[in-house]
Amino acid sequence: MRSSSRVIVLASLPFFLTACDFLDSDDRIGQFYFTNSAELPLEFKIDDRTFSVKRNEVGMVDLKPGKHILETTKGKKQSFFVYPQNKGGIINPNRELYYAYNMMYVVGDYENKHIPRGKEVVIDGMIFEGGIRSSDSVFIDNNAFHCSYQLGMPLPDEITIRDEKMKQAVRTKCFSKQEFIGFYEKESGEKFSSPNDPDSLYSNENTVTDQFYYQIPTANFSDPILQKDATELVSLIKDYIRSDSVTEQEELRKKHTDIIMHRLNRDDSNFDVKERVKFEKLCNQVNDIIAAGIIAK
Structure with missing residues (x-):
């Protein structure tokens, strides 16, 4: 018999708005991040540059618009194209899981009753509900994830906005799995623990919401x-x-x-x-x- 599982609602914690927002999406153009959760260094090449990433180290590479080649230590090559309208993203040769989490910032004690909860996402068997997406794709596109704060960047306790009439704003941060678990434990004050029951519905499961696999459609219409x-x-x-x-x-x-x-x-x-x-x-x-x-x- 499958046991029931606890659903953790990712609500907005005490994060606040102040006066004037200087966040510029153009600053992220061409910036692609990477990290490594394994014990051994992660090694790969992009074009003629070699990267060696230690455990929990975060790196970034600036990529100009155009065609590039990713090569793993096993010699597997994958060509990819960076488009001029890019907003950066994540290069993920080791196919780790990454998350984009929407944090709601509010003015004072303002509360919006109509904030959508989003989909359920399972992380190591724990169910999270809220503005969170996940992917293990080799190329994770920030045009879709919309992360204002990338891997290794902290979410600020408060942000500033231009419009004094605004009562709330959303900022999105990209996390590695370990980074998200650390964020959850710090903000909730609870220990992250996977279900102990091997018969649990979500035991050892991890949700992938975004594949970043673009299939060309076919034209097949009677009209x-x-x-x-x-x-x-x-x-x-x-x-x-x-x-x-x-x-x-x-x-x-x-x-x-x-x-x-x-x-x-x-x-x-x-x-x-x-x-x-x-x-x-x-x-x-x-x-x-x-x-x-x-x-x-």
């Missing part, structure tokens, strides 16, 4: 108009991923915007509902690729 639009989008995104030219990619992004704007100005209410839903899914898949800051080639 000729939707089929034409879908074929155009699929062809565009194939060219976008194949291209190693930043200039060509920018032209394709502009073309993508034109296609989307044309669609928004069109009345789609006459299309079959299932066809519309399927087309919307295709558009979202294409949008995810266009919005990405880093993609494995």
